[in-house]
Amino acid sequence: MSARAGELGGVRRLLLALLVDLAKDKNYVNFTGAHRRLHEFFWQLKTTPKYAPFVEDFLFDTNGNYPHAEQLDELLQELQLSGVLSRRNPTYRYNDIGISTNPSADEFKAALSSEQLAAYNEILHQFKETLGVRAT
Numbered sequence: 400m401s402a403r404a405g406e407l408g409g410v411r412r413l414l415l416a417l418l419v420d421l422a423k424d425k426n427y428v429n430f431t432g433a434h435r436r437l438h439e440f441f442w443q444l445k446t447t448p449k450y451a452p453f454v455e456d457f458l459f460d461t462n463g464n465y466p467h468a469e470q471l472d473e474l475l476q477e478l479q480l481s482g483v484l485s486r487r488n489p490t491y492r493y494n495d496i497g498i499s500t501n502p503s504a505d506e507f508k509a510a511l512s513s514e515q516l517a518a519y520n521e522i523l524h525q526f527k528e529t530l531g532v533r534a535t
Contacts, residue, residue: 413519
């Protein structure tokens with residue numbers, strides 16, 4: 400996979416690309432802040448051979464109530480600290496996305512082969528349907 404193997408950089412770029420593409424879609428306003436659903440979504444990617452290379456750097460602990468990757472929490476916190484994500488809504492149930500373009504996300508997608516890009520687009524569709532919050 401073109402994302403740098405063995406580093407969280409590839410997963411960070413995947414997550415940024417997903418967020419940028421979700422923010423560009425006017426059918427969605429933000430995405431869920433439900434901790435369990437986020438981790439379960441990325442666990443499903445990790446356990447699906449077609450998508451596993453995108454998240455190969457995530458290490459999941461499966462001994463709890465649901466699969467959990469500390470690296471995912473760290474990335475989300477990093478994105479919140481940098482202003483890419485925020486939880487301004489009073490219930491903290493949703494993550495607001497503060498960007499709609501990002502060079503790193505563009506480079507990530509440009510480096511994908513046509514087969515990988517097709518897999519990414521499937522992941523994006525699942526991300527939107529599973530975690531996206533539709534505009535009303």
